[in-house]
Amino acid sequence: MISPVLPTYNRADLAFVKGEGSWLVTQDGRRYLDLGAGIAVNALGHAHPALVETLTEQAQKLWHVSNVYRIPEQERLAEMLVDLTFADTVFFTNSGTETAELAIKMARKFHYENGQPERTGFVTLEGAFHGRSTGAIAAAGSEKMVKGFGPLMPGFTQIRWGDHDALRAAITDQTCAVIVEPIQGEGGIRALPDQCLKGLRDLCDSTGTLLVFDEVQCGVARTGRLFAHEWAGITPDIMMVAKGIGGGFPLGALLATERAAKGMVAGTHGSTYGGNPLGCAVGAKVLEIVSQPAFLAEVGRKAALFRQGLEALVAAHPQVFEAVRGEGLMLGLKCRAANTDVVKAGYGAGVLTVAAVDNVLRLLPALNIPDADIAEALARLDRAAAATPTAA
Numbered sequence: 001m002i003s004p005v006l007p008t009y010n011r012a013d014l015a016f017v018k019g020e021g022s023w024l025v026t027q028d029g030r031r032y033l034d035l036g037a038g039i040a041v042n043a044l045g046h047a048h049p050a051l052v053e054t055l056t057e058q059a060q061k062l063w064h065v066s067n068v069y070r071i072p073e074q075e076r077l078a079e080m081l082v083d084l085t086f087a088d089t090v091f092f093t094n095s096g097t098e099t100a101e102l103a104i105k106m107a108r109k110f111h112y113e114n115g116q117p118e119r120t121g122f123v124t125l126e127g128a129f130h131g132r133s134t135g136a137i138a139a140a141g142s143e144k145m146v147k148g149f150g151p152l153m154p155g156f157t158q159i160r161w162g163d164h165d166a167l168r169a170a171i172t173d174q175t176c177a178v179i180v181e182p183i184q185g186e187g188g189i190r191a192l193p194d195q196c197l198k199g200l201r202d203l204c205d206s207t208g209t210l211l212v213f214d215e216v217q218c219g220v221a222r223t224g225r226l227f228a229h230e231w232a233g234i235t236p237d238i239m240m241v242a243k244g245i246g247g248g249f250p251l252g253a254l255l256a257t258e259r260a261a262k263g264m265v266a267g268t269h270g271s272t273y274g275g276n277p278l279g280c281a282v283g284a285k286v287l288e289i290v291s292q293p294a295f296l297a298e299v300g301r302k303a304a305l306f307r308q309g310l311e312a313l314v315a316a317h318p319q320v321f322e323a324v325r326g327e328g329l330m331l332g333l334k335c336r337a338a339n340t341d342v343v344k345a346g347y348g349a350g351v352l353t354v355a356a357v358d359n360v361l362r363l364l365p366a367l368n369i370p371d372a373d374i375a376e377a378l379a380r381l382d383r384a385a386a387a388t389p390t391a392a
């Protein structure tokens with residue numbers, strides 16, 4: 001018999017009733033160190049006092065009015081994002097997937113307005129993940145995500161990782177935009193080198209193609225810069241943001257230059273809930289905290305500390321782990337044992353991690369994880385590794 005909850009997830013038999021910083025607590029009081037942070041969502045950990053206060057205060061004033069009216073909290077958050085990034089304008093959503101849909105629409109409309117309506121194609125990378133809508137699965141293209149859901153939205157070409165010739169060949173006079181994650185999350189914590197991001201920018205400029213970055217997972221201070229592409233010293237035309245921006249409240253944002261957004265006039269897009277006062281009040285508080293230079297520097301310091309410990313962990317358990325991957329606090333352990341076995345052993349050791357493809361274990365802790373919790377996480381990962389079944 002089908003469960004009341006549609007069974008699209010292989011869920012662990014764990015239910016939490018409380019969160020405190022980097023810790024999650026079950027009904028019977030068991031405490032787990034959370035290195036998944038709701039898959040890179042709880043950027044400031046669970047129940048951060050400033051976020052609880054902001055949400056509570058806003059909840060007592062106003063929850064929802066719809067986009068028929070001006071929303072001061074939305075205007076404030078948009079202004080903050082415009083001030084802090086390449087963007088001139090922002091559309092708010094409730095999820096990352098919705099930003100993918102708008103990115104596709106906005107990019108096509110740009111070329112349509114420019115008198116090139118034939119430019120409708122998108123180039124994406126193998127291993128990409130942009131969400132689960134029909135547009136987003138066409139962009140990702142992996143068999144696991146698209147099988148049985150066809151016919152897919154046409155116009156998407158996936159390029160093999162690192163195949164520069166294929167990339168150049170795929171961009172034609174029918175191409176609308178290239179969509180990439182500067183660091184793939186679901187795809188196994190794979191970072192595009194700065195040189196590749198710069199090369200992509202040049203290629204897009206010389207061919208009149210728009211460049212879209214999906215920073216849903218790698219953005220919002222996770223790498224020690226507000227957005228991951230900043231390390232490469234280039235900017236996109238359009239950027240997808242979600243997860244960390246709401247700190248746990250469902251919130252996404254599609255950022256764009258004025259030029260890229262020029263076709264998106266009144267009536268071309270909308271959302272009932274997107275940009276509601278609750279989400280935007282929380283988002284502004286998250287952004288106020290994580291955009292501080294001192295906060296970003298701390299992310300870098302904590303990341304170096306964590307990474308050093310992870311290198312030692314890999315050296316201590318060569319049958320379980322192969323290498324450390326990632327940037328900042330978007331870290332991955334490429335496994336030799338099955339990554340899902342390490343995740344399960346982690347439940348036994350009281351530490352929560354997330355599996356990704358390519359047999360990678362993802363570590364996406366709260367960005368303000370205390371040093372003592374990093375040390376505890378390493379000790380628990382060590383116990384989990386010792387308890388993981390290996391071939392040898």
Ligand SMILES: Cc1ncc(COP(=O)(O)O)c(C=O)c1O
Nearest residue numbers: 095096097129130131185216217
């Ligand atoms: C890079 C990236 N893009 C898009 C999405 C989709 O976001 P959401 O699940 O909020 O719709 C995700 C979610 O994991 C993601 O990691």
